[in-house]
Amino acid sequence: MGTATDTKTRILDLAERLARHKGFNGFSYRDISEPLGIRNAAIHYHFPSKTDLGLALIRRYRDLLRSRTRRFMKEGGDPLPHLEALFASYERLSLDQSICPISIVAVDYYTLPEPMLNEGKQFVDETLAWLTRVLEVGRDRGVLRFDGEPREKAIGTLAALQGGNQIARLREDDALQQTITELRRGLGLPVASPAKD
Amino acid sequence: MGTATDTKTRILDLAERLARHKGFNGFSYRDISEPLGIRNAAIHYHFPSKTDLGLALIRRYRDLLRSRTRRFMKEGGDPLPHLEALFASYERLSLDQSICPISIVAVDYYTLPEPMLNEGKQFVDETLAWLTRVLEVGRDRGVLRFDGEPREKAIGTLAALQGGNQIARLREDDALQQTITELRRGLGLPVASPAKD
DNA sequence: GTCTATATAGAGATAGAC
C-alpha cells in the first residue's frame, strides 16, 4: 500500500530466497543489506535478532498454508487440485534451486534456536494434517487408489517430494519429476506417458 | 594398527558425526579439537583446509559403498538383503538423529566448495546405480513387484528415505518407519502388520 | 605430529546521531 514495497517486506522476501537457496545458516545480514542498498543496522531495526527473522519467515509460511487450506479442511471439496498444487509447488522450488521450508528446518535442526523449531514443527503438523485429509477425501471419492492409512501415505508422499527435490540438486536429470511420477503411480493417478519408442 | 586409533581417523570420525548431526557448515574446528583434547592446528596438519576434511568424509562414504556393492554389481545375488540393509541404515541414522550423506551435500549445496560437490554427485550416482540394479534384479526374480522403470523406482525410494528421515526430526512419532512401510507396499514386500485392533 | 601465538575475516548485535 505504501510506495513500492516496504523495507520490512523486502528484507523478508530476500531472506526467504536466501534461506531456501543456502539454508538458514548459509546467509548473513550482509547478503541482505548489500543487494537492498541498506545497512545491517536497518535489518536489526525490523528484526532485532536473526531468530526473529527466521521466526517471521516460518510464520509467513504457516499463514500462507492456512489461508490456502482453511476452506478445504472445513468444507472439503475437490482434492485433486490440492494435490496437483502440492506437486507443482515442489516443481517450482526445484526450478528455483530451492529447498522446501521443512528441509530448511529439518537439516539445520540441531543448530536452530528453539522458537524456530517449534514453529517448524507446527508447520509440518499442519501440512501433514491437510495432506492426510486430501488423500482421505480423494480415496473416499474414488479419485485416488492406495492401500494403507491416509496418514502413512501423506508422510510417504511429503517425504518423497522433499527428498526428490534435494536429489535433483545433485543431478542434471530431473529426479523430482521422476519422484512425482512414482507418487502418481502409487496413488492410482494417470502417469503422463513418456511416449515409449 | 598403532596404539588405539590414530589422530587422523579420530578427527574424521568425529567430523562425520558432527556433519551428520548439524550439517557441514554447522560445526567448527573447535567442535573437533576440544573433545579430542588437541588444538585446531593439529587438525590443519592432517586436513589443511575444511574442504579437505569434507572431501575425505565423502570419499570414505564412497569407498564404503563400493566395498559393499562391488560383488553385487558384478555377480548379482540375492537383492533382498541389500534392500533391507538400506532401510536399516536409514533407521540407524534416524536413531542417531543424523541426516544421510546425500542430504548433507544437497542441502548446503550452494555454499559448499566445488570439489565436495563433485564427490557428492558421484556418491549419488553410484548409490542410484546400485539401487536401480537391486530393484531390477528383484523384479526379474519375482521377489519384488512394481510398475515403471527400476531407475524411477530407485530415485523415488531414495528420495522417500531421505525425506522421511528429515521429517522424523520434526516429529516424535516415527515418520521414517511409516515411510518405509509405504515403500514396502509399493515394492510388493510384506508389511509387518500393526496388529490392527 | 603437536604446540603457542597470531593473522584475517566475517558473523550478529548495540549505541547514539540524524
Added chain:
DNA sequence: GTCTATCTCTATATAGAC
C-alpha cells in the same frame, strides 16, 4: 527508519618453536 561507528565473538588458517 536509517545511518555511522564500534563491540564482541567465532571462524578458518598460517608461522614457527618444540
